[in-house]
Structure formats: C-alpha cells, structure tokens
Amino acid sequence: MAYDPIEKNPEIARRANMADYARARAEFSWDAARKQIDGFPGGRLNIAHEAIDRHARSGHGAQVALRWISKSGQRQDFTYQDLSRQTNRFANVLKGKGIGRGDKVFALLGRVPELYIAALGTLKTGAVFCPLFSAFGPEPIRSRMEIGGAHAVVTSGRLYKRKLKSLRADLPDLQTVFLTDGQDPGTETLPSLMAQAAEDFDTVPMAAEDPALLHFTSGTTGTPKGVVHVHEAVVAHHVTGQYALDLKPGDVYWCTADPGWVTGTSYGIIAPLTNRVTMIVDEAEFDVTRWYETLAGEAVNVWYTAPTAIRMLMKAGAGAAQAQAFPALRFMASVGEPLNPEAVIWGNDTFGMPFHDNWWQTETGGIMIANFASMDVRPGSMGRPMPGIEAGILEIRDGSVRELTDPMAMGELALRPGWPSMMRGYLHEAARYRKCFRDGWYLSGDLAMRDAEGYFWFVGRSKDLIKSAGHLIGPFEVESALMSHPAVAEVGVIGVPDETAGEIVKAYVALKPGHTPSEDLRLEMLGHARKHLGPAVAPKEILFRQNLPKTRSGKIMRRLLKARELGLPEGDISTLESDEA
C-alpha cells in the first residue's frame, strides 16, 4: 500500500542547513564545497586536520568532541584539544615504529576511545586506516589483513588472544601489534608508548588523491573487496553531514554504527568532527532502556541509526519511549538497508518527527540519496540525490546501457562518478573495479525505481549479497567456512527475510557420504562457522539437504534456494542439472 507523505512544517524546513532542495541542487558545485575545508598550502590536505586541529586552533579546543559512555555507564569526555593531543601522541607512536605514509594501520577494537584516537592519529601520519569489526571471527580478519597488507594493528589484549594471535604466522607483513591493554609476547603496550610520546606532531600534508581509508565490503563471489578512499573524501563527508544529517556546529550527535563498517567511520568519526559536533559514543551493544536514556540524558540533537535497531525499539513498545522526553531531538536518520514505511511512521508518532532514510554504499564513501530535513518524507523511499550527485535508473541488456526515465521504471541504480568520496579502486583488483562502470555510470548493484518527483525507491539487490542487521555479507565467505568442515560436501548460503534484522544468513548443507544429519552435527557446524566467521557473519540457521540444486557446471543455484524458501516462482531453470532432495 502507498503511504501519505509526511509533510514538513515550513518553520522546520527554513531552519535546516539546506532550506531549499531545488535551489541547493542548482547552485551546488564540488569546487565550492572544497572551500568549506581548510586544507594545507599547495592544494594539500589531511582528513585529521579538518576533523580536529582546525577546530582546536580556532577557539573551539574546549568543546567536547567525543563523549564516551563505557559499558558500565561511566562517561569520559574528550575535548577537541584533548583529541588533538592524543592523536598527536598516537602519530608519534607510529612514527617511532617506522610507520608512516602509505602504510596500512588496522584497528580491531570495540567502540573505545583508543579506536577514534588510532583512526585520526593514523591519518595524521599519512598512513592508511582500516577498521575491522570486532565481532568478526579469525577468518574474516585473516583474509582482510592479508588483502590489505596490514603493517600494524591496534587491538585489545582480549581480542588479540581470541582472534589474532593464532594468525600471526599467516600475516608476514604485520610487523607491529599494539595492545590497548595487557601484555603479550610479540606485541607493544600502547598505554606506555602513548605516555612516553610527544604531544606535538606536524600533520602530514597529503595530496587530494592519496589513500586515506580502506574499508572492506563483501562480494558475491571470491574474497572481500578492499575499497580505497582518499583524503579528498573529507569534502563529501563534510557537506553530506551538513545536508543529509543536518549537522550544525555544537550539536550533540549520536551515530550508533560501529566504525568497523563504513557508516561508523564516515559518519561516526569524520563528518561529525569536521562539522564540529559533540559525538556520543556508546561502548555497549543495543539495549532499549539504555538507548532511550542516552537519547534523553545526553540531549541528543541528531541521531543516525539503523533499521534493525529501530525495529527492535518498535517491538519494545511505546511505553519504553514514553518513559523519556526528547526535547533536544531535531533530526533522525537511518541507513544500512531500506527502512520500512511502518518504521518511518512509527518514528513520527513516537518522536514527533520521521526517520529520514538514506542510501549509499561502502564504495560511494558518503550519503548519495537522502530524505533531507527540509523535504517532505515519502515513507519507504530513500529520498532524492544529494546536491552534486546525479543518479539514474538503467536498463542493462546484452552489454548496452539505457537510462530509464519513465516514472517507476525498474532498473539498476547508477551514479555519475566524480564526487570526492567515490572509491578510487578495489585493492589489487583492477578488473573487478572496472566492472563497476559502464558508459560513464557507476553501477550500484541495487535495483530501484524513481517516481515522478525524483524520489528513489529500493527494489532489491541484483546479486546474491545478504544484508543482515545492516551488515553486508557475501555468501561465498560463509560457504567457504562451512566447506572447511570435514562432513560438508556442498553448501549454499542465502539471506532469508527476518522481521527485525531485515535478513538472516541461512545455510543449506549436503553432507559427505558416511555422515548423517543430526541435531548434534548441526550444532557442531554452527559452532565451526561461528569460530571461523564470528557471530556477525556466521549463519543463524543451518538446514540439511541430500543434494543442492546445481547448474551443469556444478555451481549451486542460490537463486533457486531462495525462490523456494520464499515460495516464489522458480524462474528460468533451464541451466538446472541436479536438483535438491
């Protein structure tokens, strides 16, 4: 069914950073946007300078940049001045170990202050920062560090012992391991190095096109892709933060995403700091009461969260929200997967304002399509393109590309490249990168429609990728881990709909001769997958099958597994050679 648009009060629209969408689009240029950042002489720049030092040096050093809430609920504040000094110390620690320009520094940490300090300190040295999600198991960690060529990693004593220590022999490039707590042979103790390091550091001026960030994303086949972003991306982080999140200097802002994923870096570290807000960082995982208390108690002005969390709040009922008041709240946004219209409306009923869904990808580095503060919200739509971004719906047939301009025509969502935070490559995979472009378009891999007023509507993914709790998961990575179990003959992994998580990972397994399906074996396989992949990637459901549907070439037909799971038409099965039983 269609939902009525949620109209904006003209007064609210007028106060938004972008009060008039059409005008902003007409007047926008990336060259003008570049003038909003400081930069260094000679056209050079550094993300970390824009995020911290320029504020610390322009009279805002005493403003809280990061308020950290520990699991136990204790608060610790870091001003812009504190962050400036701490990141300088970290940069000096790296320098002391011979790490600098172009080297890859990884982080495997929960949401602790050291993560934010390491990210920005790394950028100051000209090294490339790569965050890993701490709920990854050893296998996703190994493959990402291997592809990335990690020179150093910052992690905790606990995560090191559980996930990294056993991989050291496989990672010859990894010379330095910094532990944020505890000690272990072959590692460096970060707190004592930080204490000894000097508080001054000259941030390295970088060229606009120098790599700054490496984010991994999943592919349908093969290994994860290392997405490279450059220092100039900060221009897009900054203006999208202003336009799509309506960030204003001095705001209290809470991005609930983990920096292990691109949202948690672009909008959980960089954009909020370049826009000089006070960021709330909560170490703890999702919890209904705690989240409402944080929103109210910290007087959050702008909140950027995800559909899974919103749906969990909805499930908890209105009573939990009614226990608190949110007079400070001004803008709420959501990303990770399309936000269902019911959730947008629930936001409006509960908080007096809708959630503003937006769309972007690891590859685009920043928000591309959004429901903006001054614009009416069409529940279920991802919104309209950012000023400076041209989006289209393409029909791709037999290698030829045609833009579809009829309202609600369905095709592949594509963008005209050229914005500063666009990826500059998949690390070591030039061919895979080239395949993303056709006739001057970047192909997103998502299917969408555009209505007559230019709002975009998500339809589905054109590939087999799974989106669970906002995390993109490649079926191949999960299948590979299950294949390494001695009883497994073949496996097909798909995403199945889940009311809360969007999708959950489900594996269909056929056993080798001599093995019989049993509950014990199922649990053993689940444990095996969790041990290798970690809870964020491992399947939540495993089902035994005698045989899986395959093509003549032996490729498992995930599409068919999914159609059957959902009770949908099976489509073209002319290539089906061997069917499931």
Add this chain to the structure above:
Amino acid sequence: MTHADAETALREELHRIAPDIDVAQIDADADLREEFDIDSMDFLTLVTALSKRLEIEMPDADYPRMQSFNALVLYLAGKSGQ
C-alpha cells in the same frame, strides 16, 4: 525453579546459539555477550527461547539484570520463584 534448574536451562539454550563456546571456559561474571560472542540478535533469540521454555516474562527493562551468566541465572531463578 531451583538455581540449578535455571543454570541448566541457560546452559542448554546458550549451547543452541553458541555451540562453539564451552561454558566451563568462560568468566561467569563477565559480560555475557562478550564471553559467548553473541550479537544483539543472538541475545534476543536467547531471551525469547528462555522465556518460552520457562514460561516467564523477560521484559526489555530487565536486560540490565541479564548482563553476565551468573546474573542471568539469578534472574531466572528469582523470576520463576515469584
């Protein structure tokens, strides 16, 4: 329900979600999600399974009392004694 019954129920339900974790190896007073490597979705699955199995209500507001293995056992034992 006795303390031992609560512990058995918790052990069994945790084993169904995180079979790779040996209960004997964990710190029963430390953060449950961290010790068992379970995410928010797993935690919800656990709460749903326990509340169904023991026929008790486990509202969101009580989650702060379920932060460690031992705390959760105490919570469950107290809950069904009501």
